[in-house]
Amino acid sequence: MPLVTFVLEARSLSHAYGRTAVLHGVSLGVAPGEVVAVAGPSGSGKSTLLHLLGGLDTPTGGEILWGASRVDRLDVEARAGLRASRVGLVFQHHYLLPDLSVLDNVALPALVLGRDARERATELLVRVGLAAKADLLPNALSGGERQRAALARAMLARPAALLADEPTGSLDRVNAENVADMLLDLARTEGAAVLLVTHDERLASKADRTLHLLDGRLVTSGM
Numbered sequence: 356m357p358l359v360t361f362v363l364e365a366r367s368l369s370h371a372y373g374r375t376a377v378l379h380g381v382s383l384g385v386a387p388g389e390v391v392a393v394a395g396p397s398g399s400g401k402s403t404l405l406h407l408l409g410g411l412d413t414p415t416g417g418e419i420l421w422g423a424s425r426v427d428r429l430d431v432e433a434r435a436g437l438r439a440s441r442v443g444l445v446f447q448h449h450y451l452l453p454d455l456s457v458l459d460n461v462a463l464p465a466l467v468l469g470r471d472a473r474e475r476a477t478e479l480l481v482r483v484g485l486a487a488k489a490d491l492l493p494n495a496l497s498g499g500e501r502q503r504a505a506l507a508r509a510m511l512a513r514p515a516a517l518l519a520d521e522p523t524g525s526l527d528r529v530n531a532e533n534v535a536d537m538l539l540d541l542a543r544t545e546g547a548a549v550l551l552v553t554h555d556e557r558l559a560s561k562a563d564r565t566l567h568l569l570d571g572r573l574v575t576s577g578m
Contacts, residue, residue, distance in 0.1 A: 361420070362387050362548035363408060363442075363516045368417035370403055377403045378571045380417070385516065385548040390539055392562035393552045400571040401552035405520045408550060409444055410434035421516065439464060443509030443547070445538070447521040449501040451493040451508075458489040461508045472511055479507035483537055499530030506538050510545060517542045519551040523558055535561060 361384035370378040377400045385391045395401050406412045408419060410426050419426040421441050426434060438444075451460045458476055465472030480486045483503040485496075493501055502522065509517060522538060523531035535558050542549045551562065559565045567574045 360387070360422075361385060362422060363518075363550060364418075364420040365404075365408060366418040366420070368404070368407060368414050368419065370400075370407060370412075370415045376571060378407075378414075381568075381571075381573055382417075383550075383566060383573065385550050387515070387548055388543060388546050389564070390542070390549040390551070390562040392559035392565045393550065393568050394554065394556065394559040394565055395552075395568035396554060399568045401554075401568055402520055404568065405518050405550065405552050409442055409518045410438050411444075440512055441515050443512070443514035443517045445502075445506055445509045445517065445519040445522045447524040449493070449505040451501055451504060453493055456490050456492060457485060457496065457504050460493065461504060461511060464508065464511050475511060476507065479510055479541075480504070482541060483507050497530070499526055499534055502526060502530075502534050503537060506534070506541065510541055510547070513545060514547055517547045517549045519549065521553055521555075522551065523553070523555060531555070531558070 364384040366382050368378055368381040381404060393401055393404065407414050414427055421437065424437060429437065455463065458473060458480065461479060462472045462476035477489065480489050483506060485500060485503055488496060488500065496504065519538060523534050526534060539549065539561055553559055
């Protein structure tokens with residue numbers, strides 16, 4: 356069998372807040388172009404796992420790899436620099452800046468680095484059905500439209516991996532379905548590895564694989 360090269364990988368990952376253990380020896384890998392869902396009830400450690408895999412926090416134990424890069428050994432600044440080019444993040448809330456246009460919000464990750472990515476941002480807004488609203492402020496958009504703009508922003512740098520934390524959790528059923536389909540279609544078209552955490556079994560069913568996290572432990576093998 357050919358050796359699988361993971362875009363994103365956790366090896367025996369553990370994490371605790373003080374004396375409270377949240378994750379216990381979690382191992383998983385996501386291959387290029389693969390969509391993996393991590394499902395589980397609230398409090399099972401799903402968001403903690405995603406934050407660690409996204410380099411937003413440092414694990415208590417274990418290893419995190421983005422390709423060949425050992426991320427858990429990097430300091431905060433180095434992780435942020437690598438994340439800007441390798442990993443896209445989508446959260447339950449869109450976190451769009453209210454005083455910037457939709458277009459500038461999508462282009463913001465590049466603008467912060469002194470690059471002009473408006474052409475790429477415009478292309479992504481077309482793909483998520485928001486081209487006609489590029490010049491509007493976020494408060495002129497519906498909840499589903501704001502989340503679609505946040506998805507476009509996450510894909511701006513053509514990340515190797517897209518991490519989504521309850522991306523449809525704040526939306527009604529119809530908007531949730533639309534955003535989920537758009538997220539998966541865009542990520543697959545771009546060839547990104549996708550890890551999404553959710554308590555929504557309908558969203559999890561759209562993934563190539565679903566892993567289940569319970570009390571900080573995977574009850575389905577991650578590899």
